[in-house]
Every structure is written in C-alpha cells, then in structure tokens.
Amino acid sequence: MAKKQFKAESKKLMDMMINSIYTHKDIFLRELISNASDALDKRYYHAFSKGESGTARDDYRINLFIDKENRTLTVSDNGCGMTAQELENNLGTIAKSGSLDFKSGLEKASEVEIIGQFGVGFYSAFMVSDKVSVLSKAQGSDEAYLWESEGVDGYTVKKSEKDEAGTVITLHIKENTENEDYDKYLDQYTLQNIVSKYSDYIRYPIMLDMEKTELKEGSEDEYETVTEATQLNSMVPLWRKNKSEITAEEYNEFYKSKFYDFEDPLKTVHSKTEGQVSYDALLFIPKHPPFDYYTKEFKKGLRLYTNGVVIMDKCEELLPDHFSFVKGLVDSADLTLNISRETLQHDHLLKIIAKNLEKKIKSELEKMLKSDRENYEKFFEAFGLQLKYGLYANYGADKDTLKDLILFTSSLEKKPVTLKEYVSRMPESQKTIYYACGETNDKIDLLPQTDAVKEKGFEVLYCTDDVDEFALKMLYEYEGKNFTNICAGNLDLDSDSEKEEIKKENEENKELLTFLKDSIGNAVSGVRFTNKLKNHPVCLTSEGMMSLEMEKVLASMPGANGAKATVVLEINKNHKIASTLKELYESDKDKAGKYAKILYSQSCLIAGKALDNPAEYCELVCEIM
Ligand code: ADP
Numbered sequence: 001m002a003k004k005q006f007k008a009e010s011k012k013l014m015d016m017m018i019n020s021i022y023t024h025k026d027i028f029l030r031e032l033i034s035n036a037s038d039a040l041d042k043r044y045y046h047a048f049s050k051g052e053s054g055t056a057r058d059d060y061r062i063n064l065f066i067d068k069e070n071r072t073l074t075v076s077d078n079g080c081g082m083t084a085q086e087l088e089n090n091l092g093t094i095a096k097s098g099s100l101d102f103k104s105g106l107e108k109a110s111e112v113e114i115i116g117q118f119g120v121g122f123y124s125a126f127m128v129s130d131k132v133s134v135l136s137k138a139q140g141s142d143e144a145y146l147w148e149s150e151g152v153d154g155y156t157v158k159k160s161e162k163d164e165a166g167t168v169i170t171l172h173i174k175e176n177t178e179n180e181d182y183d184k185y186l187d188q189y190t191l192q193n194i195v196s197k198y199s200d201y202i203r204y205p206i207m208l209d210m211e212k213t214e215l216k217e218g219s220e221d222e223y224e225t226v227t228e229a230t231q232l233n234s235m236v237p238l239w240r241k242n243k244s245e246i247t248a249e250e251y252n253e254f255y256k257s258k259f260y261d262f263e264d265p266l267k268t269v270h271s272k273t274e275g276q277v278s279y280d281a282l283l284f285i286p287k288h289p290p291f292d293y294y295t296k297e298f299k300k301g302l303r304l305y306t307n308g309v310v311i312m313d314k315c316e317e318l319l320p321d322h323f324s325f326v327k328g329l330v331d332s333a334d335l336t337l338n339i340s341r342e343t344l345q346h347d348h349l350l351k352i353i354a355k356n357l358e359k360k361i362k363s364e365l366e367k368m369l370k371s372d373r374e375n376y377e378k379f380f381e382a383f384g385l386q387l388k389y390g391l392y393a394n395y396g397a398d399k400d401t402l403k404d405l406i407l408f409t410s411s412l413e414k415k416p417v418t419l420k421e422y423v424s425r426m427p428e429s430q431k432t433i434y435y436a437c438g439e440t441n442d443k444i445d446l447l448p449q450t451d452a453v454k455e456k457g458f459e460v461l462y463c464t465d466d467v468d469e470f471a472l473k474m475l476y477e478y479e480g481k482n483f484t485n486i487c488a489g490n491l492d493l494d495s496d497s498e499k500e501e502i503k504k505e506n507e508e509n510k511e512l513l514t515f516l517k518d519s520i521g522n523a524v525s526g527v528r529f530t531n532k533l534k535n536h537p538v539c540l541t542s543e544g545m546m547s548l549e550m551e552k553v554l555a556s557m558p559g560a561n562g563a564k565a566t567v568v569l570e571i572n573k574n575h576k577i578a579s580t581l582k583e584l585y586e587s588d589k590d591k592a593g594k595y596a597k598i599l600y601s602q603s604c605l606i607a608g609k610a611l612d613n614p615a616e617y618c619e620l621v622c623e624i625m
Helices: 008-018 027-049 084-092 102-108 111-118 121-127 188-198 248-258 348-371 373-396 419-424 441-445 448-455 467-475 496-508 510-520 548-555 576-587 589-607 614-624
Strands: 062-067 072-077 129-137 144-151 154-160 166-173 206-215 223-231 267-273 279-285 302-306 309-315 327-331 408-410 433-437 460-463 481-485 526-530 538-543 566-572
Touching: 008 121, 008 144, 027 062, 027 072, 027 121, 027 166, 027 188, 027 248, 062 188, 084 129, 084 144, 084 154, 121 129, 188 206, 188 248, 248 267, 248 279, 267 348, 279 348, 348 373, 373 467, 408 419, 419 433, 433 448, 433 467, 441 460, 448 460, 448 538, 460 467, 467 481, 467 548, 496 510, 496 526, 510 526, 510 566, 510 576, 510 589, 538 548, 538 589, 566 576, 566 589, 576 589, 589 614
Parallel strands: 062 206, 302 327, 433 460, 433 481, 526 566
Antiparallel strands: 062 072, 072 166, 129 144, 129 166, 144 154, 206 223, 267 279, 279 327, 302 309, 408 460, 538 566
C-alpha cells in the first residue's frame, strides 16, 4: 500500500521527535494518557447528552500493556475512537494538533521550547519508538482502522478489526543506544513512576498488569510471581489534595504539563477558600512571558472546573488584564456544569471569585516584593511592562492596586526601586519626584539634566519603556508628591539668588537670544541661558504637557498625527560657548547664526531626537573644522 505523506510541518516536527535529544522523554506517556483521557471525556459527554444508558463512568479506563519480547508498549482506551478520516486528519497533520501556530514557532524555537510550550502531543511517541501503530474504532461505527508509521517518510491507514470502540496505540520501543536507555519504558516500575509523576490526577483509572512476588498460599517460605491488575493513579486532582501532602516538584511538574511551559514557575499559589463561594485555586506565575505574551494573539484566562470537571479552558473573566500573566485553574462546586460563555460574564459567583483572586495575586506579589526581592525583580523584568500598562489603562482605574508594585531604575544605585522607597528617602528640600525618559539607562545617565539634578543631591527615576511616562502622568501623584520630567521646563532647582541672576542674564541678552532663535527657525519656541547645566554646553527642554519622549512614542504609533512637543534650547551660561556667542554676535553675525544651528542640532542628539536636517548639520560642522 502506498504511503501517504505527512504535511510539511508535521514532518519537521516528527523528524525532531525521532532525533530528539530532549531529556524529558518520559513525557510521551503523559501525552498519550492525556489524549486517552480526552477521548474518554468525549465519549462520556456524548453518551450523557444523548441520554444513553449503560455507559457508567466506571466502565471507562486506560490500559497500559508491556510486551518485553516484542519490545512493545501499548496504551489503550475505550474512548470516542477515530474514524479513518479522523485518523488522517488528526495524526497526519500537526496543524490539527495543539492549538498554536507551529509554523512561525518552528523556525525560531529550540527543541526544548517546542516540546515545552506547544505540547506536541501524539508525535512525542516517536521520541521513544521507531514504529507507532494506532488501531481505532469510532464510537457508533462498525469499522475499525489501523494507522501505522515508521517515521518521516509517511504513514498508512488500512481497514482492520476491533471489538470495542476506542483506541489502541502500540509503540515499538527503540533499541538502547550508547547514551539512551529505552528498555526502561518496558519496565513496570518505570511506568508506574512516570504515571504517578505526570498523570496521577487523571480522572480515569490507568491500569497496568504488574508482576508481584508473593508468598505462596499456605506456605511460609515459598514465593511465587503473580500478575495483578494495578491502578497506577490516585485520580485525585492535585489541587484537591492537602497542601502539606504536595511537594514543590509535584506542583512544578503539574504546572509544566498542564500549562505548556518548559521551566518551573517563578511562584505557585495554592489557596482554598470557603465562604460566600467556595473554591480551590491553583495559580502560577511563569518565569518568562510566553513568546506571544505581548501580542494580541495572547489569550489570558484560568482553567475553570466544577467539581473536578473542566468547564472551560481559558476563562478570561477570572483575571484582570494587569494580571493576565497568571496561569492556573479554579475549581468550584458552586458553579453549574452547563454554564456558558454568555452567562459567565454575568455570573455573580464568578465575579466574586475574580475579585478575590485579584486581591490574592496582589498580596502575593507584595509579599514577594517584601521578602524575596531578588525573585520579585525577576518577575518585574518579565511582566513589569504589563503592570505599567495596567496603571495607564482604563483612565487609571487600577492605579491604587498597582502603584506599589511597579519599579523604576534609580540614578542613585542604578537599581530598581519602588515609589515608596524613592519618596521615603527624598531630602526635606525636595518637593517633587524626578524622572527622565530615554532609550536606555545609560543614555539617560548621560543627559545634561540628569547631571544637574543629581548635583543637587536628588534621585532620578529612569523611564526606559514607552509606556512609563504615560503611566506616571496617569498616576499624577504619589503620597502627595507630583512627578517632574527633568527634561521638561521649569525644573526649579535654583535658589532665589540664582534665579534672579539668570533672569537678569536673559533680559540683558534679549536681543542676542531672539537672534539665535530666529536663526534656528520654528523648531524651537525660544532660546535662553541657564545655570542648571554643569559641564554640558546645551540641552533641549520641553514646555507644556507633551514631553520629547511622548512626542517620540506618539510618532511611532500607527495613525500618528505628528503632534510635537514645544521645545526651548537652553545654553549653559557658564560654558565658554556662551561668551563665544556674545562675541560673535558683535563681530560676525552670520557665524553666530550658524553656531546657533549647530548647538540646536547638538541638543537634539543629546536628547535622542532625530535631526531635522542632518546634511546641513554636517556641512556646518565641516565649515568650522
Ligand atoms: P492534541 O491532543 O494537542 O490535540 P495530539 O497530536 O496529541 O494533539 O492529538 C491530535 C488529535 O488526535 C487529538 O486532538 C484527538 O482528536 C486525536 N486523538 C489522539 N489520541 C486519541 C485517542 N486516544 N482517542 C481519540 N482521539 C485521539
């Protein structure tokens, strides 16, 4: 019979599975068992909804069978089974499998990432087998079919025989190699361990005929080997167990297998709540954002169960956007099984659970911030951006929830600090919270204004994400202190006498300053002398609501309307360039005008703003070189 070809992506994935160096090969069994469990669910629901009798849940099971001689391991279920067409569709193409976009992932992701993030399901069988056969009979059908494949070069499907509906998957286990022990997958204790590690909570019995040595009946010293059908799983969902009975490893394995991650979670929160509504929640904060986290493809949500039965895979109503990174599940006996997407939104109990969970997550994060700073900073690196978006979103409706959870790098130790920490160490004389915006911390550090504020003994918060300044503007104040962008006008760092002095200087040179402004043109609204700069000759200062950084962010957005910040060129009164300008204004006006243009361009470069006319700038500089 002619072999059929796998679809391209399936082929790639299959190839990867066959040559896998993945260290957690054991997971193939988890994947097959989980598929079997889904198939049993489907059959159960089908029978249930049609009111068929004689299909008690107790009849459903998953059987493992070892044949050492033929090197086969069989996983069978009496679930819904598959028709010939379904065998083709489901096992011939990976696009059917998993729910994620393999094509894009496959190019970049490493093997570990693929196996971890995507949960490659059925294909993982090829990590341990050189041939896989799937004999299946669909529920309600009279025909059975056999799907077989030895790997990448294709598969066959032919008609076959099978008594009961369901699926029997036979793995021809690979021979041992120098580095890999495959024999263990034919060992009953290994299988027992794998099942108890990964599939303990599966709600159907997973049975294996195990050989045991027992005292012969009636004898005191003679032993015999007996075979006994043994149930390998406890069937108790992890979250229903007592916290004290669960090890960290169990939580981690559960997380990785259920929520497609290849790393342990950063934090696990297991809570049992009784009251107005009773529920168990098992929540995880991942170490890293999933690859699509900051895209619109990402879907937040918790898995929702009632009495251990899944109602919904991602119930988004349970998580606010600012905590959308949380993964996990909620199980409540108070919810009804036939709750639908539409009724969910209005479900009163669900709203209470969601509110409680938000509080719980917040308090867990606060706890981490207080007593486990190192991990909190890791968390913030991964998901801080989301918290800052949350601060800004909905006109700041959630700012009280979030304001104490955000961190900014500070000029003081170049370490992340909270607003609380910042305010608590503000000197008496400091009236406002200073911040500066830029691409990187290093670039902000080099701004002339940063120097000036640090010189006064004040700390500056460094804003390097686009959303930062918008979030601070939304927050408006913290503990009664306003926020001041050090690159915006009127920093007010000077003493009264200094203010007087600079006012005089600007008045006396009014004519010169007007001339300089006119030479530069409409790009600036004015030019003035300043004494806030230490060593730098010039800086660009914005005035009004919009800062230079906001101008940049807005310009990069789709549908940008070219909104511009109003800027002033400030010249360091104590810098040599100030006196040079004054002299030139008297002796060579033309040159003074060119200098003004050069200085304006320099201030743009320092502020990280693109030059309006780079060619002219280069020409002017060459001219004086
Ligand atoms: P996933 O389970 O993520 O969808 P798999 O590659 O593991 O991906 O499986 C592909 C599909 O094959 C499943 O969605 C299911 O429809 C079908 N399937 C796999 N195993 C079984 C089984 N034991 N019984 C019935 N259908 C199955």
